Amino acid sequence: MLSMNLDRQEIERELVERARSGDEEAFSELVRTHRAKVYGWANTIARDAFLAEDIVQDAFIRAFLHLGTLSDASRFVPWLQTIVRNQAYMKLRRGGPFAKELPFAGINSDSGYSTAGYDGDHDAMDWGNIDRILFRMSHSAAEEAQHGNDPVKGMLRKELMEQLHSLLHCLSKRERQIFEAHFFGELPPEEIAQLFDTTRANVYNLLSRSRTKVQKERIRVTIRQYVRQRAEMGQRRVHILQSPQI
Amino acid sequence: MSEISSLLQKDWTKTKTSAAAAIHAAVAYTDKKHYSLVDVMGFTGHAFRINIDPDHIDVAGPTMFPGGFLIRRNLCNLGFISSLSDTEKPYSPDKVEKVFAMIQQSIDRGRPAICFDLFIPEFGLIHGYDDEQHLFHAKDVSKEGTLSYSDFVEKRDMLWVTTISESLPHSKYETLRMALDMIVEHARGREWQHVFEGKYVIGLAGYDAWINCMQLRKADPFGNAYNTAVISDAREFAAQFLRELVVRWNGENVVERTVRRLAAEAAAHYAKTAAAWVEMRELFPFPNGGHPEEPAVADRTIALLQAAKEAEVHGVQVLEQLLDFMKGYWSETWIN
Structure with a gap:
């Protein structure tokens, strides 16, 4: 019994290592293994099947994106549990399944993190949009999961992962770390400044720059995906009307 | 005289x-x-x-x-139903897709889309798209040329597009x-x-x-x-x-x-x-x-x-x- 547990732990540690280096198959395996458990945690807090499902989708996406910051691979399960718990409480605070469209700044102020120092509403909006795209990605994945044969495969379909990868791909390593620490880790800028041995002003600067980059990348990904979908549906590729008399 | x-x-x-x-x-x-x-x-x-x-x-x-109001009313005077996008930055992905679809559908119906600030801050037309090169073909009073799909979105604070739909008698x-x-x-x-x-x-x-x-x-x-x-x-x-x-x-x-x-x-x-x-x-x-x-x-x-x-x-x-x-x-x- 004990040795079997040890074996499983060893396999899991290996899967986490592989997933961390970007192996999607390994991450799929982790999802398969833990999905029921994660759903259980989420449902305990949410007490609503649909909301719990939402939390699960979101938690796995955040886990995938954030895997690089997990320092000890053997701590995967408790780490995942923390993410699920954060996600669940965050969603509940935001008023359940119908409040998903709240901007990220709303979460920030709810969770007690100060947004002072940002240059106003414009920034808050940007965060809101990043947040919405993540929700949108998780939702289209959820739809796929409902209609597809293999829900796990559907949820982690290649396209989604490509999207998530390419979104943050545009950042330098340091930008990405700080961006993730702020956005997915939900750390306040003071804490990030300490963590990365820099000043708060620097963190704000870097976040602002990263946000612009991610926004741009987000649009590019959207356009690429849109054009690909048109191609897949067999729609016309090139159509140029006669030059206008203007 | x-x-x-x-x-x-x-x-x-x-x-x-x-x-x-x-x-x-x-x-x-x-x-x-x-x-x-x-x-x-x-x-x-x-x-x-x-x-x-x-x-x-x-x-x-x-x-x-207010371009959305005025140009659509203009088109109504001339006897057309029209569609409008005036979504503002930052754009959500679904809105970007909708704007692209609106332009492309209009071109597929044989009608260019009316836009603002394509090459200079005046009204102009997008009269073509190229999904292979990710380019719109456009013309305004300053020039005729192309602009990339991503520039079209990124380089403006509002995606202002009006398209002509049905013609009314x-x-x-x-x-x-x-x-x-x-x-x-x-x-x-x-x-x-x-x-x-x-x-x-x-x-x-x-x-x-x-x-x-x-x-x-x-x-x-x-x-x-x-x-x-x-x-x-x-x-x-x-x-x-x-x-x-x-x-x-x-x-x-x-x-x-x-x-x-x-x-x-x-x-x-x-x-x-x-x-x-x-x-x-x-x-x-x-x-x-x-x-x-x-x-x-x-x-x-x-x-x-x-x-x-x-x-x-x-x-x-x-x-x-x-x-x-x-x-x-x-x-x-x-x-x-």
């Missing part, structure tokens, strides 16, 4: 009002391609507009109006009545200005704002010359539009005859207005702008603006009369 020679020289296929130029060019792809630029300038009310920054006659004046009565309604509403300052309310002065009050700015010697030479170029051109079109109404309405019933009579009366007033503007255009050639700050020039300008306004006040009164009259008639043909 100079009025006649300027009329003979005027090229009625070109206008400084880019909104009307873009609409006219787009309409040429529809069943209503018979609309001339003079028709479009008149029926959309653009020939009768004056949109003034009271502080220094800013160069942006002519296009500082409006009677000439309706078309004229809707046009007059817009023209009078603008002249009297009742037109909805949205965020420009209080910042830009429209219609007859625009003349007062301009005169005031001239008295204070605060006009920006570049903006002053550009607004003069746009409005002088517009009023020439206004007079021409009214003259053409006189010829086209045939006079076989009371409506036809009344349109002819009042349009002729209004045309005479607007011709005076246009003449004053044309003289002003000679004082302030675009783009170098002349010297609006020189007292003698400024005083001459004030006199010209007063003359233009006085004639236009009469013109508007006649058009109001015509509008009131048209409100009582709703047929295409009337034999009596």
Whole structure:
């Protein structure tokens, strides 16, 4: 019994290592293994099947994106549990399944993190949009999961992962770390400044720059995906009307 | 004599009002391609507009109006259902997709999409797409060229696109009545200005704002010359539009005859207005702008603006009369 547990732990540690280096198959395996458990945690807090499902989708996406910051691979399960718990409480605070469209700044102020120092509403909006795209990605994945044969495969379909990868791909390593620490880790800028041995002003600067980059990348990904979908549906590729008399 | 020679020289296929130029060019792809630029300038009310920054006659004046509202109403006057995007930055992915779909669907129906600030901050058209190279093909008054899909989204604060949908069988009565309604509403300052309310002065009050700015010697030479170029051109079109109404309405019933009579009366007033503007255009050639700050020039300008306004006040009164009259008639043909 004990040795079997040890074996499983060893396999899991290996899967986490592989997933961390970007192996999607390994991450799929982790999802398969833990999905029921994660759903259980989420449902305990949410007490609503649909909301719990939402939390699960979101938690796995955040886990995938954030895997690089997990320092000890053997701590995967408790780490995942923390993410699920954060996600669940965050969603509940935001008023359940119908409040998903709240901007990220709303979460920030709810969770007690100060947004002072940002240059106003414009920034808050940007965060809101990043947040919405993540929700949108998780939702289209959820739809796929409902209609597809293999829900796990559907949820982690290649396209989604490509999207998530390419979104943050545009950042330098340091930008990405700080961006993730702020956005997915939900750390306040003071804490990030300490963590990365820099000043708060620097963190704000870097976040602002990263946000612009991610926004741009987000649009590019959207356009690429849109054009690909048109191609897949067999729609016309090139159509140029006669030059206008203007 | 100079009025006649300027009329003979005027090229009625070109206008400084880019909104009307873009609409006219787009309409040429529809069943209503018979609309001339003079028709479009008149029926959309653009020939009768004056949109003034009271502080220094800013160069942006002519296009500082709620475009979504105005251009769609313009298209409605001409007899089209239209669609609009005016989504603002930061754009959500689903909205970007919808805007692209709107443009591409319009092109697939054979109609270019009307946009703003493609190559310069004026109205222009997107008339092609290329999914292989991720490029839109576009044209505005400055140039014809391509712009990448990502630049199209990133390089502007608003994705402003209007597309022409169904063509409606409006009677000439309706078309004229809707046009007059817009023209009078603008002249009297009742037109909805949205965020420009209080910042830009429209219609007859625009003349007062301009005169005031001239008295204070605060006009920006570049903006002053550009607004003069746009409005002088517009009023020439206004007079021409009214003259053409006189010829086209045939006079076989009371409506036809009344349109002819009042349009002729209004045309005479607007011709005076246009003449004053044309003289002003000679004082302030675009783009170098002349010297609006020189007292003698400024005083001459004030006199010209007063003359233009006085004639236009009469013109508007006649058009109001015509509008009131048209409100009582709703047929295409009337034999009596």
